[in-house]
Amino acid sequence: MYYVNRNQIETILAQIPDITAGLRTVAASWDGTTLTGLIQERCLHLAIEVVTDVGSCLIDGFIMRDAGSYEDIISIIHEEKVLGQSVIYERLIELVALRKPLVQDYYAWERGDLHPLTPILSEVLEQFAVEVRKYLDQELGASVPL
Secondary structure (H helix, E strand, O other), rough: OOOOHHHHHHHHHHHOOHHHHHHHHHOOOOOOOHHHHHHHHHHHHHHHHHHHHHHHHHHHHHOOOOOOOOOHHHHHHHHOOOOHHHHHHHHHHHHHHHHHHHHOHHHHHHOOOOOOHHHHHHHHHHHHHHHHHHHHHHHHHOOOOO
């Protein structure tokens, strides 16, 4: 029997609309200023945390193999068929690779540049949420609205 905390996963996935709104705003009004650069950094960082936190919940709840890195979290949920589209997997691998530069090497991050993932990540995150919910429904049965 699996113990998957769907409420926790939904709470985390519920952050995606705010993150995507931030990413879309930054991409649409990019001016290369420090402020827009900092907003972009925070949105990218939160996107990484959402994806890896949900992935970790799935790995723990469904007793999948242990992850050794952030990239491994994405690989495991892809191998376990949580992510149906390979393009989503590829973009999420690119995204989580940004964690070290954003969190540890933040002083070297180029704030004046619009990152290539920023304009496309909103759609990827929205599709990620759809695929996670679909997987949960498939494995555990349809969720009951609260």
